[in-house]
Amino acid sequence: MNGHHLRWLYGELPGLLDAGVLTPDAAARLRAHYGEAKPVSRSGIALVMFATLGAALIGSGVILVIAHNWDMFSRPVRVAIALAPLLVGQGIGAWVLLRRAHSVAWCEGVTLFIGAGIGASIAIVGQVYHLPANLSAFYLTWILLFIPLVYLFNSTTGAIFYLVGVLVWAGNVQFGLSTHSVLGFWPLTLLILPHAFFAWRANPGGVRANLLARALVLYFTIGIGLVLERAQPGLWMVIYTAYFAILLLLAPAWPARGVRNPFLWFGCGGLLIIALILSFDSPWRDLVRDRAYRDGAFATWAVLQDNLLGVLAPALALLLAWRNCARDWIYNAFALALPALTVVAFAVALFTQTDVLPIVLMNLYLFVSGVGLLYTGFQRGALAMANYGLLSIALLAVFRFFDADLPILFRGLAFILVGVFFLVTNLYLVRREARA
């Protein structure tokens, strides 16, 4: 439990004791169980933010100053200039480890500063010797030299910087002129997971764990799209729907609720967006025509990776649903419905070479799940769930109106109808909640 919640709980205790809800003994046991409520210092958080931002700005400035290209100096002098920010950063780093190891602001700031120093030193050596733009090698060297700092300084912004670096590297490998294999994404990802695990174990509801959870969820959402070899058209649908289902099924295990739970809103949002995309004909057209997304040869291991992901992701979603099954079957059914339907639609499109049935299935899914969630939301008085259902139906209607060749007047009326339906439903739910 984080400090904010603990302070609330401890603030409630005197009232609960007076009302006889808790005995003094039980209150003391609660205090002993949860321990001291550490004060959250706003100035401390601001200091960390400013230190991080300052280090990032200074680091970027250093890269630009060095990139100026100091033609008047000899090569050795320019190499020395290139190494100077790195050496200064490392000197500060040693001092921080000795004297300020417990200062989050110093640790976060110096990690980013040394990180910028590493990038600047490699870039400037490239500049001095006129090396070609081998960006994937540049990014890979940079992040590999940087990653130990994340652990030495326990730096979460450093971890996020690393994740961004891996994504940029993977994007460059997949879409640039690189001889690297994009499969390196997985071992590179493994390097950062222990940091996320330690942060979560230290304080599951803490700022670090929350930041890293958001970053990792976003990282995998982008990363999967980058690493897929796409030799088999349409396999991405199965993998992505299963991935968002996994997020949704992991959400109940995360301490935060509602929008503060990144697994929940990424899972819900992802499923809705993918379902909407799949309700159009273009994703299925490629599959039916058996057209690969890229010309030329595919890397064998990367194709194997795609196939493995296509099997493992749905299997993991099933496993999680099975473990969660005692909790809320509607929740599980909603999480699993889209991946299951996508697998069926994928198989139908692949073997029957028709895109009509998959498109119909996806449109039906959006409508049925939307109505189902709206109804369940009404029954449970869950405003967010009802709105999500309503949003599904509304977006489905909007997109189909754009799709169909209907007169403008008809479309306008339909939009007004959907908007009024939205407002009335919400009004009803809010009033019902107020009455309750």
Added chain:
Amino acid sequence: MKTVSFKLGCFALVVLVQILVPLQMTQTREKVLQRGTLYKFRANPVDPYDAYRGRYVSLGFGTESIEHPKGVQLPTTRQEGYVVVRPDDAGFAVVEDVVLQRPSSGDYFKARVYGGRDQQVWMEYPFTRFYMEEDAAPRAEQAYRQGRRDNRAEAYITVRIHAGQAVIEDLFVDDIPIHEYLRQNPDSRAQP
């Protein structure tokens, strides 16, 4: 205290590697510049920008493909290969062959190569950028263009080649090193 010492020890190791990597890059190139054979490559400079390394003169060569010996076909995907060169009478590089195995003798450098249509083999030279100061790079391009209009300027780079590595030494316009050329022609201004 033990934890601090352990962390400091690890940090010292990390620091060492972080410094050694750029130094090793430097060392390799210095060796090529000192021991390598000098070649000239005709170039067409234009002036773009790199966010990390600043402004540079991008070099196009117009000789990035050769007709490969019959019967030898390279795959269309890029892979590491070796470009074998020899100098002509004026010291300009002539590409003799492109091979996938490291040659046992002669001058050659590593490059990304791939096969094209009609027995053509394409090469991506590992020296396509000549970094210059922010205001000098556009002036260099402008000087070259002006010279081309007057039918006199020829631009080439000098490259040192040694043990499969190639490192640019200088950029020449009209047989004059570019910095010297810009000093002699202070009026060559970059066009907006």
